[in-house]
Amino acid sequence: MISLAGRDILHAWGKFAFTGIGLGLLIGVTLTMAGVYRGMVDDGKALLDQSGADLWVVQQDTLGPYAEPSSLPDDAWRSLRLVDGVAAAANVTYLTMQVRHGERDVRALVVGIAPGGPGTPGWPPNLVAGRHLTRSHYEAVADLASGLRLGDRIEIRRQRYTVVGLTRRMVSSGGDPMIHIALKDAQEAQFLKDNDAILANRRRIAADPALSRPGVPGLSAAVEAALASSHQVNAALVRLRAGADPIGVAAAIERWLRLGVHTRTAMEDILVGKLIATSARQIGMFLAILALVSAAIVAFIIYTLTMDKLREIAVLKLIGTRNRTIAAMIVQQAVALGLIGFVVGKITATWAAPLFPKYVLLVPADAVTGLFAVLTISVLASGVAIRMALAVDPAEAIGG
Amino acid sequence: MQVAPGEVVGLIGPSGSGKSTLLKCLGAVIDPSAGRMTLGREVIYEDGGRVRDLRALRRDRIGFVFQAPYLIPFLDVIDNVALPAMLAGMPNGKARARARELLGALDVLHRAGAMPSQLSGGEQQRVAIARGLVNRPPVILADEPTAPLDSERALAVIGILETMAREHATAIIVVTHDEKIIPTFGRLYQIRDGVTHEQRRQPA
Numbered sequence: 001m002i003s004l005a006g007r008d009i010l011h012a013w014g015k016f017a018f019t020g021i022g023l024g025l026l027i028g029v030t031l032t033m034a035g036v037y038r039g040m041v042d043d044g045k046a047l048l049d050q051s052g053a054d055l056w057v058v059q060q061d062t063l064g065p066y067a068e069p070s071s072l073p074d075d076a077w078r079s080l081r082l083v084d085g086v087a088a089a090a091n092v093t094y095l096t097m098q099v100r101h102g103e104r105d106v107r108a109l110v111v112g113i114a115p116g117g118p119g120t121p122g123w124p125p126n127l128v129a130g131r132h133l134t135r136s137h138y139e140a141v142a143d144l145a146s147g148l149r150l151g152d153r154i155e156i157r158r159q160r161y162t163v164v165g166l167t168r169r170m171v172s173s174g175g176d177p178m179i180h181i182a183l184k185d186a187q188e189a190q191f192l193k194d195n196d197a198i199l200a201n202r203r204r205i206a207a208d209p210a211l212s213r214p215g216v217p218g219l220s221a222a223v224e225a226a227l228a229s230s231h232q233v234n235a236a237l238v239r240l241r242a243g244a245d246p247i248g249v250a251a252a253i254e255r256w257l258r259l260g261v262h263t264r265t266a267m268e269d270i271l272v273g274k275l276i277a278t279s280a281r282q283i284g285m286f287l288a289i290l291a292l293v294s295a296a297i298v299a300f301i302i303y304t305l306t307m308d309k310l311r312e313i314a315v316l317k318l319i320g321t322r323n324r325t326i327a328a329m330i331v332q333q334a335v336a337l338g339l340i341g342f343v344v345g346k347i348t349a350t351w352a353a354p355l356f357p358k359y360v361l362l363v364p365a366d367a368v369t370g371l372f373a374v375l376t377i378s379v380l381a382s383g384v385a386i387r388m389a390l391a392v393d394p395a396e397a398i399g400g
Numbered sequence: 401m402q403v404a405p406g407e408v409v410g411l412i413g414p415s416g417s418g419k420s421t422l423l424k425c426l427g428a429v430i431d432p433s434a435g436r437m438t439l440g441r442e443v444i445y446e447d448g449g450r451v452r453d454l455r456a457l458r459r460d461r462i463g464f465v466f467q468a469p470y471l472i473p474f475l476d477v478i479d480n481v482a483l484p485a486m487l488a489g490m491p492n493g494k495a496r497a498r499a500r501e502l503l504g505a506l507d508v509l510h511r512a513g514a515m516p517s518q519l520s521g522g523e524q525q526r527v528a529i530a531r532g533l534v535n536r537p538p539v540i541l542a543d544e545p546t547a548p549l550d551s552e553r554a555l556a557v558i559g560i561l562e563t564m565a566r567e568h569a570t571a572i573i574v575v576t577h578d579e580k581i582i583p584t585f586g587r588l589y590q591i592r593d594g595v596t597h598e599q600r601r602q603p604a
Contacts, residue, residue, distance in 0.1 A: 001486050002483075004472075007475055008474040011474035011515075312472050315470045317455075318458060319531070320488070325487075395424050397464070397466060397470060398464070398466065
């Protein structure tokens with residue numbers, strides 16, 4: 001038996017091709033939206049992977065340092081290194097800000113990393129160009145997504161930095177590129193007040209009789225120094241010894257050092273389950289709407305194609321074609337339309353993904369799920385047309 | 401009303417007299433409200449009862465030729481003709497061979513690879529006749545088969561039907577309004593006030 005659906009598609013290939021391309025663009029948007037969500041999750045995981053930490057030690061009762069503000073003393077890391085099971089501990093600061101580069105701004109996550117070297121928690125594990133930070137001030141390692149190049153001069157708060165190294169896929173959970181600078185510089189950038197504020201503080205201290213006592217000459221200077229300098233960081237990153245139990249070590253730190261601790265699993269839950277949960281729901285709504293629109297388009301097209309063939313369907317029934325043969329013809333056409341749409345959509349999404357400003361991750365599993373969804377939608381959408389075709393009376397082929 | 405194998409009879413009557421309804425009953429498309437209908441020795445309808453599989457009956461034992469050819473626009477000529485045989489379970493190659501044979505007999509074999517839209521009205525009608533004959537049914541029902549044709553072509557189509565009836569022992573019933581072909585029938589049934597009246601005459 002010949003394929004009636006195949007012959008009809010070949011006969012009206014232009015109609016099928018153009019409809020398939022239109023549907024494909026819609027499917028392409030759907031796949032890209034799924035890719036945007038995957039990219040957000042992957043950005044979050046990359047952030048955790050690249051940090052080189054097994055535990056994140058933060059201010060008590062906070063979900064910091066990525067989801068909530070967190071502040072802890074910058075000498076806490078010394079105590080952390082003494083906890084059984086801890087191999088390394090290092091301070092880190094995070095500050096999302098506009099970094100000036102010439103005439104333009106770059107939205108970036110500025111990361112302050114403790115002195116050390118590659119392998120120290122918080123340090124970028126790999127560079128694609130240049131070198132790591134070697135000086136204690138005014139050098140930066142930037143991610144490629146920032147658009148910065150080696151030797152570029154950037155401005156963070158009042159200081160200028162030179163880009164000496166470049167990384168790839170080191171971004172915040174929001175997709176902003178990371179710029180690593182020395183911890184002291186980052187603390188200044190985050191906590192140091194501007195000159196006017198320092199002067200105002202000096203005046204306030206000088207005017208306060210409790211802080212400017214004649215019998216204690218160094219008191220006001222000490223208070224000024226304490227206010228002007230910062231000994232806070234956002235978190236301490238901890239790497240465990242091989243075989244150490246993260247939950248046990250986290251419990252020990254919480255109990256004895258009275259700090260908050262998040263394991264890798266907990267941190268993933270915070271990033272994926274809390275930080276990007278609303279975005280995920282938003283994208284989920286988009287996907288649901290796009291799936292409905294795709295189904296409506298396939299249903300409408302198949303319905304109109306079937307409407308155009310009612311007389312032929314009556315003739316086919318009159319000459320003895322089984323209902324299931326006619327139904328199969330309609331389903332095959334819907335599936336063919338869905339397949340054309342999927343292929344066009346996949347190509348469109350693959351082509352468009354790198355053009356997006358933030359990371360779009362097209363996962364093969366999503367493509368397979370998308371394919372099955374498209375085929376299911378196509379089959380379901382052909383239901384209306386099949387119902388109409390089966391209701392055609394073969395008598396309509398005979399005049400009168 | 402009785403039609404013998406190899407015979408071509410005409411069925412005429414004014415508009416609304418029930419010609420098409422009778423044709424639909426004969427074609428096992430609708431059920432008659434009363435009466436008895438047999439095909440060979442098999443009873444198709446009798447007092448509200450009927451054979452179970454009307455679709456198979458239509459496919460295997462009744463051929464249809466319509467006022468308009470109603471060819472399937474997305475199949476070429478050869479497959480339009482072969483389709484009923486394929487639907488009856490005949491292998492594609494054999495069905496196409498039989499279609500070629502019929503197209504040759506109807507002088508349209510040279511258009512076997514063409515699409516219906518590329519054929520003239522007369523060619524389309526001959527292809528439709530070939531489709532009606534491909535399963536070698538014992539009965540062919542033709543609904544105004546010459547309506548869209550000029551006199552010469554209309555008479556040619558009736559000639560083809562008569563030849564096919566003779567060669568394949570097929571009973572053919574032609575519903576028509578066409579004055580130019582009415583004289584060609586040896587036997588004519590006229591429907592008047594819901595009753596068929598037989599007229600025997602010497603074919604022209």
